[in-house]
Amino acid sequence: DAGVIQSPRHEVTEMGQEVTLRCKPISGHDYLFWYRQTMMRGLELLIYFNNNVPIDDSGMPEDRFSAKMPNASFSTLKIQPSEPRDSAVYFCASSLGRPRGNQPQHFGDGTRLSIL
Amino acid sequence: SQQGEEDPQALSIQEGENATMNCSYKTSINNLQWYRQNSGRGLVHLILIRSNEREKHSGRLRVTLDTSKKSSSLLITASRAADTASYFCAPSGAGSYQLTFGKGTKLSVIP
Numbered sequence: 351d352a353g354v355i356q357s358p359r360h361e362v363t364e365m366g367q368e369v370t371l372r373c374k375p376i377s378g379h380d381y382l383f384w385y386r387q388t389m390m391r392g393l394e395l396l397i398y399f400n401n402n403v404p405i406d407d408s409g410m411p412e413d414r415f416s417a418k419m420p421n422a423s424f425s426t427l428k429i430q431p432s433e434p435r436d437s438a439v440y441f442c443a444s445s446l447g448r449p450r451g452n453q454p455q456h457f458g459d460g461t462r463l464s465i466l
Numbered sequence: 467s468q469q470g471e472e473d474p475q476a477l478s479i480q481e482g483e484n485a486t487m488n489c490s491y492k493t494s495i496n497n498l499q500w501y502r503q504n505s506g507r508g509l510v511h512l513i514l515i516r517s518n519e520r521e522k523h524s525g526r527l528r529v530t531l532d533t534s535k536k537s538s539s540l541l542i543t544a545s546r547a548a549d550t551a552s553y554f555c556a557p558s559g560a561g562s563y564q565l566t567f568g569k570g571t572k573l574s575v576i577p
Contacts, residue, residue: 393509393554395564395566398563447563454499455509457510
């Protein structure tokens, strides 16, 4: 089975540019999570979706960040405009919500984002 | 969701030795999960232990849970160089779908 697929794996861009990160969750999973990992702050949950609907976006740092899930097999995380402090590794994860909560999350290999 | 705190922050052992890392949390949980992260990769789920379980095994991994002390431990027996990674615990309450990760324990297994 294919795991969670993220693209691109690496992104280097200049400050002020728009950045779009992409994620394909595992087929059949109904929960999707976006995380950001830095040395200083560790792994932070940014937003998560259930059945394509955003449930909790309290971790999104600023209005420059937005996330969408137009269908069950695709999600994007967009930063516009990007700033150097957004440099981090961004992970997408998916999980099943049934038969009960707290199912294991399956992570992609992340997008390493560098904003110059 | 609540965050677990892993201890120690870093651990260095020789290949073949056992590695033990601990996790503490603050409020009652429904279950607790352990994850591994190899350098440059995403987290990989290792094991989930429910609040009514005290011990669980998976291959060379043994996880214990003490809900009275609000703590868990992960034991890796007969460690290998390939076990070099960061290990995270994620305690979770009933009905919670999100996980909060701590800083992890960075394990180095020296060949």
